[in-house]
Amino acid sequence: MSAYDERPWLALYGDHPADYDVEFGNALEMFRAGVARDPGAVALRYFDGVVTRAELDELSDGLAAGLLAHGFAPGDRLAVYLQNVPQFVIAMVAAWKAGGVMVSVNPMSRQRELGYLLKDSGATVLVSLEALYDSVAREVVPGTDVRLVLTTSELEFQTRDDERLFAGMSRQRHEGTTDLSEFIAQHRGSPPPPVDLAPDDVAFLTYTSGTTGVPKGAMNTHRNVVFTAQVYRDWVHAGRDGGAIFGVAPLFHITGLIGHIAVSMLAPAPLVLAYRFEPQVVLDAFAEHRPTFTIGAITAFSALLNAPGFTKDHFASFESIYSGGAAISPTAEQNFKAATGKQVHNAYGLTETTSPMTVTPFGSPSPVDPTSGALSVGVPAPNTVVRIRDDDGRDLPLGEVGEIVASGPQIVAGYWGKPEETAANLPGRALKSGDVGFMNPEGWVFIVDRKKDMINASGYKVWPREVEDVLAEHPAVRESAVVGVPDEKRGETVKAFVSLKAGATATEADLIAHCKERMAAYKYPRSVVLVDELPKTVTGKILRRELRGT
Template sequence: MSVYDERPWLARYDAGQPHDIEPEFANALEMFAASVRAAPDRPAVKYFDGVLSRSELDELSDAFACGLLDRGIRRGDRVALFLQNVPQFLVALLGTWKAGCVAVAINPMNKQRELSLLLRDSGARALVCLESLHGPVAGPVLGETDVELVMTTSELEHQSRDDPRVLGDVRRIRCEGAEDMSALIERFRGRRPPAVELGPDDVAVLTYTSGTTGPPKGAMNTHRNLVFNARAVRDWVGIGESDVVFGVAPLFHITGMVAHAALALLTTAPLVLFCRFEPNAAVDLIREHRPTFTIGSITVFIALMNAPEATSADLSSLTRVYSGGAPIPPSTTRAFQERFGHYIHNIYGLTETTAPTHAVPLHGEAPVDPESGALSIGVPMYSTVARIVGDDGADLPAGRIGEVVVRGPQVVAGYWNKPEETAGALPGGWLHTGDVGYMDHVGWFYLVDRKKDQINTGGYKVWPREVEDVLYEHEAVREAAVVGVPDEYRGEMVKGFVSLRPGLTASPEELVDFCRRRMAAYKYPRQVEVLEELPKTATGKLLRRQLRAR
């Protein structure tokens, strides 16, 4: 039985969209240049009440590239972006590519130890940083890195209405030892950098995903990866000239990088940004800019449902809504549809696949797994092959549970400077996702568990090892184990279990606060439970399964 026998609407959808997307652009710069030629005066970015046209974005990123080259940054160097969802992210991203360099996307919630690790691993020579992050986070660790050029900027740039809900606590700050990004751009405005040749297999962005052991790994997202998936999202969702993209996903995250930034650079659809997500501000901006498409973690849509002023009329323009990064409860999709009239479509991907490999087609709804109650993650997207394999690597028949493995133009070339990890994750060019699931007899894919111990909290990925390492830094902690436990809002919550050293004491509240001051907000455990002994196997291996069961 084919995938279309029981889902005729899927056959109709596929008939209008080819499964194989032919190469159109060699790199993301060619992609953007085509959109500038097509609509130079059309808005590229809308930020609160500020607007940057495509030609202005082109001009600003030219100047940024000239500034990098003038300061000795050369082709192949890494430029780290430590920014929220601000227009400067796109300026710096494009300018980095125009200088022939590689962007390093860094979560602005990272603390000193996390930022230092990523800067050192990537070997970044330049850093673009928010003023508000320079003093408390970036400044103290730069001496441990190869960074030679630091540029700072503010959330207040490129708009005139300081929304008190998002920007009320933001002040301009003079950062010692850093160059103002706007001043650098003004010095080189009107100049163009020398032409640079970037091939499809050149690395465009390093996006970091933690490993089960050791330091985080930088996934090498190439220009081919970005261009392919930007086009795949455009065609899957049907983005055209009249559309507006609502940027709720963080741009440093692969979802925001592809389905917001790269999509807006490919098409002539404006991208609406508002620094960081705040539900009331989001509702106001939807009213003002009337976006038609967005993609974000399910927590975004839960927050919109909890915004008391939001009405179906306010969100009526958002006719294409997708969510990925965390499991979606069917009850949430029903509640959102009842309140606002729009169905939340599931989408699935990883950092190593430059985001989507599977998605629910726009004109359909995902079936629900009858046993677990989980929504299907969809069907494979264009040019993507997905398999379910057993422990021996052999394909499993429909209905059998195994590991999801994928291959396609969106799969990364590997991990930055980590050949062994690359070989282990990508044998024969097939990415082993570590997610366990099955395909039903009509072609829908479902996830039922994770092969690894990764925790998925509100769309952010957390590895237990990293949290455990911080807990172990506390003088009273003897043993530590971290698991994900169900949470109504985030999908999963990080919870720690510890045993204490003889003669020492520490309360759960003290341990939570200890981690909170050392880790990004989404990583630290919201709960810590103190036990006399942690459950272990006969060989001493911690039994996380038993801890989850508690």
């Protein structure tokens, strides 16, 4: 037995059990248990709007019944292309009630990205914001399997219409689409028939980029969802005593799906949503709704601390605050505590781990490694074994640096339709994270670098090849190489080095605009450097590592 199997971190959990059972057979059972406990309690708050658990149950029943009436079958996929609005949660639960799978789509995705996700997932239904359908989806849907488009508005479920977020917005109707609220109303009051969801059935697909740069649909199962929701409730103290959970992270992201939606269903506790992240809107919502838990990227928290009008009182109601998605420096942790009076706890996970694989036990500040200066990302979550392995897959001694590999109930079943990638990255349901780090003798995990070339911009992962492929579409570009460079606000940002074709002309601004038009906001390069030649090996492979320091 290796040191990792002995789980030296168990002593850090105090009186909590080392192992515990998954409480529900699927996420839908988890949701229904919360409704049964108190149907009249608040499930969702959205500005001045409130949705009770009973109303959420009825609305999702109506949507599920309508889906089934329009040919949606068990195992079918429903794509959700929304911001942080109540309709996101309604659509997710409805997909489960219809026996289907929810496909999480980043609302910043443009035509190229949305088209790929819809085609790869085989989604037959799309739930979209009206504005996103108008600007993006209308050109994409005809070439996919989508046969029903339900559109909705960020203006629903509230009457305040905050000018900071909704200025100039109005309802839109588009040919070939059906209004979501009207669709639900047509079928409300006719619950769908009971559905049998197994623990290993897929609850939702969340897309991530892999070693080839092609987005892969991670198959997060119902067992994955229930287990990690329990980790948030029991070890992170989310939703304790019914305290409200604030949705800082985007709901399409695995952090939002589990650390906001799933745990709010399990606790159960109100989930407060505010459309999208705008610092002063979020601070006002903190003051109004007095949430007790949130999790988000440290970059988001830094933006809140630097927003005009911020005071320590904005965070006074919080009992538990966690950060994930982007590395926290010891300085950022200290600055947060000085500004808010609250400890921000560190956590680490990937899409393939259905949120956390390591967590800092609630109430315990993470240690700092004296050699690297890195802040620990926590200890392995319950029922989870994290190992540090060399390139040959052998366990390394505690303290030595290698690839972080995790196994446990939160590891996904694989990648949708990609058995080769599943076998390579998830051998035996153990995730090869691609991140490099080490574990100290007490079980604290430290990340010191990334094995892959992935760029982490404000918690969003960007694959360089995707940006390079878009640059290659510009008629003046001969070659390009994309790297991540440090950025005070975003952690990392995207920088491109480009060589042009002989006789061609293009400015840095031209190339940035070209990418900006074709990619999500966090992906396009913020700076471009024109070079005569890119550094290469003798075999012609571009040396990105030589560009990072320039």
